[in-house]
Amino acid sequence: MTKTSNYPLIIIGAGAAGLAASEMATRRGVKHRVLEASHRTGGRGLTEILADQYPVDLGCHWLHSGSINPYTEWATKLGFDYSISRWDFSMFIDGAWYFDTDATAPFRYIDEINARMEGCQKKGDACSQWELADSDNKWNQFFQYWVSLMSSVDADQVSILDICEYLDTHEDWPVMKGYGALIARQGVDCPVDLNCVVTKINWGDLPISIETSQGVITADRVVITASTGVLNAGDIEFNPKLPGWKMEAINALPLGNSNYTFCTFEPDAIDPDAPDHILWQRDDQTFWVRLREFGHPYAFTSTGGRFAWWLEKQGQNASIELFSEVMVDIFGSSIRDKLSNFKVSAWGMDPWIRGAYSAAQPGKTGMRAELARCIDDRLFFAGEATSPESFSTAHGAYQSGHRAINQVCDSLS
Ligand SMILES: Cc1cc2nc3c(=O)[nH]c(=O)nc-3n(C[C@H](O)[C@H](O)[C@H](O)COP(=O)(O)OP(=O)(O)OC[C@H]3O[C@@H](n4cnc5c(N)ncnc54)[C@H](O)[C@@H]3O)c2cc1C
Numbered sequence: 061m062t063k064t065s066n067y068p069l070i071i072i073g074a075g076a077a078g079l080a081a082s083e084m085a086t087r088r089g090v091k092h093r094v095l096e097a098s099h100r101t102g103g104r105g106l107t108e109i110l111a112d113q114y115p116v117d118l119g120c121h122w123l124h125s126g127s128i129n130p131y132t133e134w135a136t137k138l139g140f141d142y143s144i145s146r147w148d149f150s151m152f153i154d155g156a157w158y159f160d161t162d163a164t165a166p167f168r169y170i171d172e173i174n175a176r177m178e179g180c181q182k183k184g185d186a187c188s189q190w191e192l193a194d195s196d197n198k199w200n201q202f203f204q205y206w207v208s209l210m211s212s213v214d215a216d217q218v219s220i221l222d223i224c225e226y227l228d229t230h231e232d233w234p235v236m237k238g239y240g241a242l243i244a245r246q247g248v249d250c251p252v253d254l255n256c257v258v259t260k261i262n263w264g265d266l267p268i269s270i271e272t273s274q275g276v277i278t279a280d281r282v283v284i285t286a287s288t289g290v291l292n293a294g295d296i297e298f299n300p301k302l303p304g305w306k307m308e309a310i311n312a313l314p315l316g317n318s319n320y321t322f323c324t325f326e327p328d329a330i331d332p333d334a335p336d337h338i339l340w341q342r343d344d345q346t347f348w349v350r351l352r353e354f355g356h357p358y359a360f361t362s363t364g365g366r367f368a369w370w371l372e373k374q375g376q377n378a379s380i381e382l383f384s385e386v387m388v389d390i391f392g393s394s395i396r397d398k399l400s401n402f403k404v405s406a407w408g409m410d411p412w413i414r415g416a417y418s419a420a421q422p423g424k425t426g427m428r429a430e431l432a433r434c435i436d437d438r439l440f441f442a443g444e445a446t447s448p449e450s451f452s453t454a455h456g457a458y459q460s461g462h463r464a465i466n467q468v469c470d471s472l473s
Pocket of ligand 1: 072073074075076077078095096097098101102103104105118119120121122123124256257258259285286287290295296318319320405407412413415416417442443444445451452453454455457
């Protein structure tokens with residue numbers, strides 16, 4: 061970066077939204093740079109290699125709504141294979157395989173709640189998802205776990221109006237070489253300055269002056285893609301302060317938390333006929349245990365909501381021990397010594413993210429549109445939380461990056 065140079069546009073953050081914004085800015089001929097605090101691009105898209113062999117996603121994993129997801133096209137173009145097979149669940153409850161009911165029963169309960177949500181949506185009711193559940197339903201615990209994965213907060217913390225807006229084609233396609241790797245590859249030609257932490261944006265006068273760990277840079281327009289976790293924490297100072305309506309939107313769309321634990325298992329450790337997708341439940345805990353993705357000998361599970369925050373704070377060994385116990389419960393004590401190469405994500409502690417994905421608080425409506433609204437044709441906002449119908453996803457972030465650049469170009473013309 062030339063420290064004192066003035067750019068027509070600066071983009072803050074090189075996650076899915078920032079890289080897409082950069083791609084669109086290049087396409088529309090707007091000279092710009094992308095400032096990224098981390099040592100890498102991709103943000104909440106992060107693929108790492110498990111046991112030196114298997115790419116695994118610690119962040120976004122599925123091409124949600126695959127047939128209408130722009131990253132599906134990128135995957136095809138860039139040679140990233142993905143799987144479109146649907147999964148079947150088996151249940152392991154209180155120490156035994158559960159054959160008394162069909163495995164779709166918990167999902168039918170979720171469908172019931174979704175139908176109730178649609179009824180409430182018509183009435184404009186901004187209640188939480190929790191208020192629509194039956195506390196004594198057999199599958200309620202599963203429902204709560206599922207919501208905590210979908211929204212990264214618990215059912216009492218998310219507005220049904222938000223969830224009803226979400227556009228879902230129910231096509232969730234994992235990427236073999238990793239979704240995080242795909243995002244980084246898609247943005248490989250973007251002009252990104254890594255390890256460049258933006259600390260303050262002085263936007264009262266033009267040009268806007270941006271203070272960073274690598275010096276001051278000026279710009280006529282700024283697109284901000286940092287998460288609402290980062291913005292809520294006040295990690296980037298705004299001078300003058302952001303207006304009240306913008307702060308209200310940021311506060312109403314906090315990040316929850318969600319984490320993965322992975323491990324490999326020895327080839328003979330698990331019966332080849334064992335199911336690949338297991339819903340495990342005991343006492344007040346539920347986990348979705350997944351085995352052999354793309355045929356590889358590894359297992360993984362996810363946590364969400366308050367439990368994910370709590371477990372992350374206990375440290376990685378607590379996640380490893382918990383997952384090992386779940387695997388022992390299902391496959392017997394002999395499996396413990398056959399599990400290795402553990403890998404655990406920690407999104408809550410990531411200083412440049414501070415959580416997983418945004419969820420609109422009950423009672424707060426229209427906040428995603430407010431978050432996406434620009435200020436004085438100089439500060440523009442993108443990122444998953446600004447997406448009206450694909451929030452909490454990588455493709456929603458991508459689309460928001462394009463939308464922000466179109467706003468920038470309108471403001472320049
Ligand atoms: C565990 C988990 C599972 C997920 N699963 C899926 C899934 O299966 N499918 C899916 O579509 N989505 C999934 N998501 C959500 C998806 O990953 C995100 O919605 C998306 O990647 C967000 O992109 P973004 O560009 O909006 O934000 P980010 O990825 O957060 O990008 C913002 C960037 O800004 C940078 N930044 C922050 N502060 C500063 C600063 N001060 N200065 C400079 N740079 C800064 C950050 O380092 C980051 O790179 C998952 C997320 C998690 C955590």
